[in-house]
Amino acid sequence: MENLANAIVQGVMVGGLYAMFAVGLALTFGVMRLVNIAHGDLIVLSAYVALITTQTLDLNPLVALIIVIPIMALVGYVLQRGLFNRTMGTDLMPPLLVSFGLSVIIQNGLLFLFSADNKRLQAGAIEVASLRLTDAISIGVLPLLQLTLAILVIMGLQLLLYRTAIGRAFRAVSDDPQIAQLMGLNNRHVFGLAMALSLAIVALAGVLLAIRANFDPATGPTRLIFGFEAVIIGGLTSFWGTLAGGIILGIVQSVASSFDPGWQILAGHIAFLAVLAVRPHGLFGRET
Amino acid sequence: MAGLSVRRSSPTTRLATGGAVLLALLLSSAAFWASDNGLRLMTDMFLYIALACLWNFLAGYAGLVSVGQQAYVGLGGYGLFALAAKAGVPVLYAVPLLGVAAALLSIPFAKLLFRLRGAYFAIGSWVLAEVLHLAATLVVPLGGGSGMSLPVRAAQALGRTPHDRFVATYLTSLALLLAILAMIFVVLRSRMGLALTAIRDNEGAARSSGVNVDQVKLIIYVAAACGTAMVGALIFLQRLRISPDAGFSVNDWTALVIFMVVIGGIGTFEGPILGTLVYFLLRETLANLGPFYLIILGAVAIAVMLIEPRGIWGFVRSRSSLQLLPLSFFVSKSKN
Numbered sequence: 001m002e003n004l005a006n007a008i009v010q011g012v013m014v015g016g017l018y019a020m021f022a023v024g025l026a027l028t029f030g031v032m033r034l035v036n037i038a039h040g041d042l043i044v045l046s047a048y049v050a051l052i053t054t055q056t057l058d059l060n061p062l063v064a065l066i067i068v069i070p071i072m073a074l075v076g077y078v079l080q081r082g083l084f085n086r087t088m089g090t091d092l093m094p095p096l097l098v099s100f101g102l103s104v105i106i107q108n109g110l111l112f113l114f115s116a117d118n119k120r121l122q123a124g125a126i127e128v129a130s131l132r133l134t135d136a137i138s139i140g141v142l143p144l145l146q147l148t149l150a151i152l153v154i155m156g157l158q159l160l161l162y163r164t165a166i167g168r169a170f171r172a173v174s175d176d177p178q179i180a181q182l183m184g185l186n187n188r189h190v191f192g193l194a195m196a197l198s199l200a201i202v203a204l205a206g207v208l209l210a211i212r213a214n215f216d217p218a219t220g221p222t223r224l225i226f227g228f229e230a231v232i233i234g235g236l237t238s239f240w241g242t243l244a245g246g247i248i249l250g251i252v253q254s255v256a257s258s259f260d261p262g263w264q265i266l267a268g269h270i271a272f273l274a275v276l277a278v279r280p281h282g283l284f285g286r287e288t
Numbered sequence: 289m290a291g292l293s294v295r296r297s298s299p300t301t302r303l304a305t306g307g308a309v310l311l312a313l314l315l316s317s318a319a320f321w322a323s324d325n326g327l328r329l330m331t332d333m334f335l336y337i338a339l340a341c342l343w344n345f346l347a348g349y350a351g352l353v354s355v356g357q358q359a360y361v362g363l364g365g366y367g368l369f370a371l372a373a374k375a376g377v378p379v380l381y382a383v384p385l386l387g388v389a390a391a392l393l394s395i396p397f398a399k400l401l402f403r404l405r406g407a408y409f410a411i412g413s414w415v416l417a418e419v420l421h422l423a424a425t426l427v428v429p430l431g432g433g434s435g436m437s438l439p440v441r442a443a444q445a446l447g448r449t450p451h452d453r454f455v456a457t458y459l460t461s462l463a464l465l466l467a468i469l470a471m472i473f474v475v476l477r478s479r480m481g482l483a484l485t486a487i488r489d490n491e492g493a494a495r496s497s498g499v500n501v502d503q504v505k506l507i508i509y510v511a512a513a514c515g516t517a518m519v520g521a522l523i524f525l526q527r528l529r530i531s532p533d534a535g536f537s538v539n540d541w542t543a544l545v546i547f548m549v550v551i552g553g554i555g556t557f558e559g560p561i562l563g564t565l566v567y568f569l570l571r572e573t574l575a576n577l578g579p580f581y582l583i584i585l586g587a588v589a590i591a592v593m594l595i596e597p598r599g600i601w602g603f604v605r606s607r608s609s610l611q612l613l614p615l616s617f618f619v620s621k622s623k624n
Contacts, residue, residue, distance in 0.1 A: 035406070037355070037407070092353070094593050097353070097590075101589050104582050105590075108579040109583060111579050221538065225418065232408070262426055266426075270419065273415070273416075277400055280403040
């Protein structure tokens with residue numbers, strides 16, 4: 001019983017991480033209908049950027065975030081303006097295939113530069129620090145930090161979207177890009193900012209993940225799929241739904257893994273397919 | 289008096305069709321003139337052309353951009369090994385059986401995946417392939433994570449010497465490729481082909497003109513699953529060994545295939561064939577570049593998508609209105 005409780009608690013914590021993968025994906029879909037297939041590979045790329053930063057500057061990965069987040073935001077802005085903006089239109093095919101091509105390029109580029117070896121970021125004492133709740137359940141400080149940051153990111157996004165000028169611009173181009181342009185918005189720039197914000201969140205999630213778990217160039221697609229599953233399980237309506245989707249996915253994986261580690265990821269996929277079969281609009285989504 | 293007539297065939301299409309038949313006859317006699325290495329290379333090429341044409345049928349015409357077709361390649365490969373090793377089914381009989389099995393299995397899969405639209409369908413199809421990939425690592429009788437080899441007796445039933453086996457695999461692959469091309473050709477010329485072309489050009493307009501879009505998509509998805517599984521079975525019959533990572537590889541069976549189709553020309557009959565030939569030409573003439581191939585092909589495919597989304601063949605056709613196969617209609621002056 002306590003084992004199960006422990007698995008659920010750990011699942012909730014890791015769910016915060018999945019929610020951060022998912023929020024970045026949901027943001028670009030919401031603002032410009034772009035589903036970035038390279039999302040997972042960009043998560044892994046940010047882990048490698050952090051690896052280089054921590055090694056060359058001898059920094060703690062959590063401190064290195066100050067450098068990694070702006071770098072990834074810049075990468076996002078440049079990618080959007082230089083590449084994805086050229087594919088935006090009514091046809092779904094070009095952005096899909098271009099981001100798929102980008103995914104393969106990033107993966108194989110990382111493979112060439114860093115080899116297929118497992119890597120991990122070293123964060124020192126915080127990696128093993130934990131709070132004991134009962135004899136069987138203890139919460140790691142790092143997972144708790146992940147969940148807290150995920151909640152803060154979502155609260156920040158909500159504030160940004162509904163209380164600031166740039167948030168208004170995001171909502172305007174999402175509702176009607178032509179009218180938004182007539183009102184004086186530069187859509188290309190707004191799209192660029194949305195991608196920059198998405199990749200800033202990606203950088204945060206990527207670094208936190210890389211402290212917890214090993215990564216290698218081939219792990220990107222799984223990250224994309226986790227984020228995607230969290231989005232669909234939560235329903236495409238709000239970021240809080242996405243957080244709930246991420247937490248559910250985390251719990252399913254963690255509970256399955258406590259029975260048999262081989263089932264961890266598979267159980268998450270099956271939960272996603274079950275939600276798709278029973279409630280195609282997600283657990284918290286509305287029929288449209 | 290000179291009138292106008294609408295027709296599909298022209299001297300060019302008659303010449304090209306005749307040339308295609310001659311080429312098919314020539315290729316089917318390859319056992320008499322090609323070396324073992326040549327046979328293996330051509331087998332590889334035929335199977336890749338088949339994958340490219342099937343993916344193009346799915347994405348280029350029906351608008352179903354799947355990045356999970358490796359699900360069916362892996363199913364076909366594993367199905368072949370399971371039937372041959374555990375049930376003693378002769379490998380060549382197993383191939384059509386697997387086609388039927390994959391078609392049946394793809395119906396519930398389609399029902400599930402069709403709830404997702406556009407790019408979400410793409411990622412959903414990938415999840416499904418990953419489910420099968422992970423499930424394959426858990427099936428201990430089929431070797432679990434490390435995979436299995438085809439039993440020697442199953443391979444030897446094809447032919448006693450390696451040469452005989454290469455010839456048998458070659459001819460089966462050629463026959464499968466021709467059957468797939470013929471199927472696509474016939475479908476494109478039928479009423480359903482008209483519906484497909486309409487969906488390709490504008491799905492909303494097709495729907496409002498009375499095309500049953502969902503039904504057409506389902507039929508194409510099932511047909512592509514059937515063909516892809518048979519191709520998968522032959523790919524691993526040629527390799528004699530399968531593992532979950534090889535069978536369900538997204539890079540080998542989907543990424544490469546997508547790049548070939550995009551470079552050759554998506555949404556055309558000839559494009560995927562051309563794209564595959566370009567890839568094999570590069571692969572056989574350049575040195576072994578390892579991961580660089582995927583980087584180069586990915587970059588070229590992105591460039592094609594940005595500059596000329598209809599690919600090489602689309603570019604040629606936009607300049608010269610060249611039509612090799614009697615697929616689209618055109619108006620010509622008739623003599624009487």
